[in-house]
Amino acid sequence: MADHTDTSRVRIEPWAEGDLDLLRALNAPAAMVHLGGPESEEKLVERHARYLALPGTGTGRMYRVTLRPEGTAVGCLGFWERSWRGETVYETGWSVLPGHQGRGIAAAAAAAVISAARAERRHRHLHAFPSVGNAASNAVCLKAGFTLLGGCELEYPPGHIMRCHDWRIDISS
Template structure:
């Protein structure tokens, strides 16, 4: 099984966002972003890392090829400080267990950098079987679903939570 690593997001990684900004890859996120939105997102990843509000990573395979991204950021969940996570793996790297291994590494990082926050949350679309299965395999508990506006349209998401104080 190939080894994967997480390395901090850099300004040079915006191309990875572009690779994932296809209709197929964003079908469960209400569609692609504009170039301006991608640039703003990449800049936000860098800015929030400096302020300690987020830890965004590039997922690299054995050949140090960028195959996706994953991260966690400070948020609120049910009126309590929490961390939230999100991810993607480019199509040509899917089906190799990369997302599962990246999520395990991310959970370990979140436990170290949780800043007193107990829960790690994830909100994949209810129509995204891959991400929902990843949450289940990652030890998250499905606690409900919510509908919110995301990228200008309503999106119904499953609400997954992992207790960072409980070792797996």
């Protein structure tokens, strides 16, 4: 069985100005089915600007996911601060282009982002909140070593309540 968290298969690179086209590709209906559907061009440009600005805030980082050794960009992921149940934690999320899903890329990238969040030495926990209906992202959480804490409801996108699983991993060590 392949090691789906083998980070040598992927590289996470800081989100850059030239990554807007990747964000557009990730906005495909098939990739956005569990996230409220595709966003408008205006919303994508706003998201891209937030991704670029995030490292300067000291509250998180966004990355593009590239395959090794060829360097093809196939997704994005990151971590950012959020208040959750009285604690400031990191949240993570990811997206992989539909043509590259099902190959362990997201789990390997999640392992890399866990290490990146741990290196910040800011928060004890990293959470992921995939939709209960998103079997693939829930499997990524399990493969990457997160513990399922139970169900919850989050507002995402704004104005829409989404039923999620709350997955958590301790990044304090």
